[in-house]
Amino acid sequence: MVDRVAFRTCPLCEAGCGLEIELTNKPDGTEEVKRIRGDQADVFSAGFICPKGSTLKHLHEDPDWLRQPHVKRDGQFVPVSWDEAFETVAAAVGPLMKEHGRDAVGVYLGNPNAHSLGPMFYNKGLLKSIASRNLFSASTVDQRPKEVSASMMFGSVAVPVPDLDRTDYLLMLGANPVASNGSLCTAPDFPGRIKRIQERGGKVIVVDPRRSETAGICDQHIAILPNGDSYLLAALAKLLFEKDQIGRLAEHTSGLEEFRERVAPFTPETVAERIGVDAATIRTLADELAAAPTAAVYGRIGTTCQEFGTLSSVLVDVVNLLTGNLDRVGGAMFTTHATGQASTKGEPGSGRGFRMGRTASRVSGTNAIFGEFPVTVMPEEIETPGEGQIRAMVTVGGNPVSSNPNTARIDAAFGSLQFMVSVDPYINETTRHADVILPPPSPLQKSHYDLALLQFGVRNIANYSPPVLPLEATQMEEGQIIRRLTAVFAGEAASGPEANAAADAIDDFTAAAVAGAATRDSFSNIAGRDTEEIVAATERKGSERLLDIALRTGPFGDGFDGDAGGITMDQLEAHPHGVDLGALDGERIPGILRTQSGTIELLNEHIEAELDRLTETISEDAPAMILFFSFALS
Numbered sequence: 197m198v199d200r201v202a203f204r205t206c207p208l209c210e211a212g213c214g215l216e217i218e219l220t221n222k223p224d225g226t227e228e229v230k231r232i233r234g235d236q237a238d239v240f241s242a243g244f245i246c247p248k249g250s251t252l253k254h255l256h257e258d259p260d261w262l263r264q265p266h267v268k269r270d271g272q273f274v275p276v277s278w279d280e281a282f283e284t285v286a287a288a289v290g291p292l293m294k295e296h297g298r299d300a301v302g303v304y305l306g307n308p309n310a311h312s313l314g315p316m317f318y319n320k321g322l323l324k325s326i327a328s329r330n331l332f333s334a335s336t337v338d339q340r341p342k343e344v345s346a347s348m349m350f351g352s353v354a355v356p357v358p359d360l361d362r363t364d365y366l367l368m369l370g371a372n373p374v375a376s377n378g379s380l381c382t383a384p385d386f387p388g389r390i391k392r393i394q395e396r397g398g399k400v401i402v403v404d405p406r407r408s409e410t411a412g413i414c415d416q417h418i419a420i421l422p423n424g425d426s427y428l429l430a431a432l433a434k435l436l437f438e439k440d441q442i443g444r445l446a447e448h449t450s451g452l453e454e455f456r457e458r459v460a461p462f463t464p465e466t467v468a469e470r471i472g473v474d475a476a477t478i479r480t481l482a483d484e485l486a487a488a489p490t491a492a493v494y495g496r497i498g499t500t501c502q503e504f505g506t507l508s509s510v511l512v513d514v515v516n517l518l519t520g521n522l523d524r525v526g527g528a529m530f531t532t533h534a535t536g537q538a539s540t541k542g543e544p545g546s547g548r549g550f551r552m553g554r555t556a557s558r559v560s561g562t563n564a565i566f567g568e569f570p571v572t573v574m575p576e577e578i579e580t581p582g583e584g585q586i587r588a589m590v591t592v593g594g595n596p597v598s599s600n601p602n603t604a605r606i607d608a609a610f611g612s613l614q615f616m617v618s619v620d621p622y623i624n625e626t627t628r629h630a631d632v633i634l635p636p637p638s639p640l641q642k643s644h645y646d647l648a649l650l651q652f653g654v655r656n657i658a659n660y661s662p663p664v665l666p667l668e669a670t671q672m673e674e675g676q677i678i679r680r681l682t683a684v685f686a687g688e689a690a691s692g693p694e695a696n697a698a699a700d701a702i703d704d705f706t707a708a709a710v711a712g713a714a715t716r717d718s719f720s721n722i723a724g725r726d727t728e729e730i731v732a733a734t735e736r737k738g739s740e741r742l743l744d745i746a747l748r749t750g751p752f753g754d755g756f757d758g759d760a761g762g763i764t765m766d767q768l769e770a771h772p773h774g775v776d777l778g779a780l781d782g783e784r785i786p787g788i789l790r791t792q793s794g795t796i797e798l799l800n801e802h803i804e805a806e807l808d809r810l811t812e813t814i815s816e817d818a819p820a821m822i823l824f825f826s827f828a829l830s
């Protein structure tokens with residue numbers, strides 16, 4: 197018997213499928229999840245889920261999921277109160293930072309942060325309160341080259357996504373969405389969307405060294421040699437320059453003629469042997485891309501996790517540009533995020549541009565990008581003595597000892613730390629090194645809105661899920677965990693009513709910051725309005741208040757004008773299957789450009805250097821053997 201049905205977006209991957217959750221009442225007055233299946237009425241996923249979707253029940257009921265904080269004593273984790281846990285953190289990190297400085301604390305942000313509302317809103321404050329330069333994240337393992345290429349070309353992390361539902365021709369490189377369900381392209385039922393391209397007479401091609409699961413459903417699989425994507429894309433660019441199809445965006449692009457000269461050496465015949473794809477196939481690809489009524493090129497982890505990751509990512513969008521399909525219906529398009537885009541402050545041409553190399557790591561001099569060092573740098577920063585050595589770590593989500601390169605070295609480095617605190621629900625390979633574990637509630641006990649991933653949606657969507665199940669007495673809401681930890685690193689009270697007051701102050705401060713950011717966003721509807729007035733206009737607290745502000749001040753919001761119509765939290769709560777805000781709009785360029793020139797910038801010193809390097813290696817023999825891994829996240 198079913199007593200209640202709840203609806204929730206699945207947070208386990210980037211697809212964001214809607215779930216229908218059946219619950220029954222138990223004799224003790226609590227509820228139990230009986231069944232989870234796809235929500236047929238979900239405006240985005242329309243009933244699709246993968247086998248992982250139903251596992252939220254098992255995650256929630258997993259006896260290993262910690263339901264209260266744990267502190268390590270005599271080598272054993274013991275459950276403690278939240279106040280005791282935060283006091284333990286304060287007692288350790290206060291003296292440590294006083295003696296060794298704030299860089300002595302390193303921070304690792306794992307992948308779950310991108311899928312959790314509380315960390316998405318409050319991690320920024322946590323990082324500010326720790327104030328260490330030693331920041332690492334899972335993003336540096338796979339997607340950073342795409343974020344860098346978008347920042348270079350468009351002036352912000354505005355990553356174009358393939359318009360899967362309207363394109364006639366999809367060329368995918370290094371992507372395996374049948375296994376991963378899509379990445380940097382939020383599209384529930386990606387395989388179904390591929391099938392529908394084929395059903396409407398379109399063509400889908402995958403370029404991958406391996407005959408992947410996705411290759412099995414595509415019209416054509418091109419088994420390129422590993423690391424060959426940049427050569428192939430440069431050859432396609434050379435051929436497409438000859439077809440002169442750019443159209444409208446030519447006047448909004450700088451560096452076109454020089455780029456044409458740069459790719460001139462990449463004839464199909466020149467690169468064929470290097471990449472293991474014959475010249476006729478490359479020419480056919482270029483002809484088909486140019487002739488298709490609409491076409492989109494999409495590159496994922498195979499294009500970013502390789503020697504020329506950033507250049508490959510640039511070339512994907514250059515090819516889209518050259519076929520006339522960038523920022524065009526059926527091509528590679530820009531999502532309009534309902535909560536606004538942090539990257540669209542100011543007006544086109546007012547951006548500061550993208551700069552690299554402003555901060556170098558202490559030991560190997562590796563560049564920080566977006567304020568983060570690659571995780572490969574993390575162990576040496578822990579191991580190497582000297583000023584700025586990491587002596588303590590804060591991990592929020594993720595399991596770097598299991599998921600990152602050279603895990604044995606990270607494991608040993610974490611074992612040498614003086615102190616570690618982890619926001620994580622499990623004792624695992626990483627958190628076993630922690631002194632304090634602060635467990636967030638299960639996904640079914642958290643509210644949800646895909647702040648990060650809906651930025652890459654193939655439709656404009658807004659979808660909020662309230663918590664399905666209540667917290668247990670020993671649990672703490674995830675946003676509050678982050679706020680309390682922030683207060684500790686800021687030197688505020690770690691326990692008692694003062695600690696909660698400090699967390700409330702952080703919440704108010706964050707709300708003002710979200711409203712302030714909105715007043716500076718050119719796509720916001722409250723430009724120039726008073727921030728205090730905006731914050732005061734919502735009676736909510738915590739993540740829901742921040743989300744209400746972000747939604748109502750965003751491009752689809754009501755602007756806190758009850759008569760104006762538009763998205764609000766009240767409206768989303770009344771629409772548990774989500775609100776469809778329509779197909780992606782074309783012609784968002786030049787409005788979204790935040791480069792210094794106000795144009796799409798194809799070249800800069802980094803890309804020029806990479807093109808030089810690529811040119812120098814055209815005629816090198818392909819390596820006799822390359823060991824490569826196939827990731828589920830692609």
Ligand code: SF4
Nearest residue numbers: 206209212213246249
């Ligand atoms: S595809 Fe992703 S979002 Fe959808 S049910 Fe599976 S894990 Fe959840």
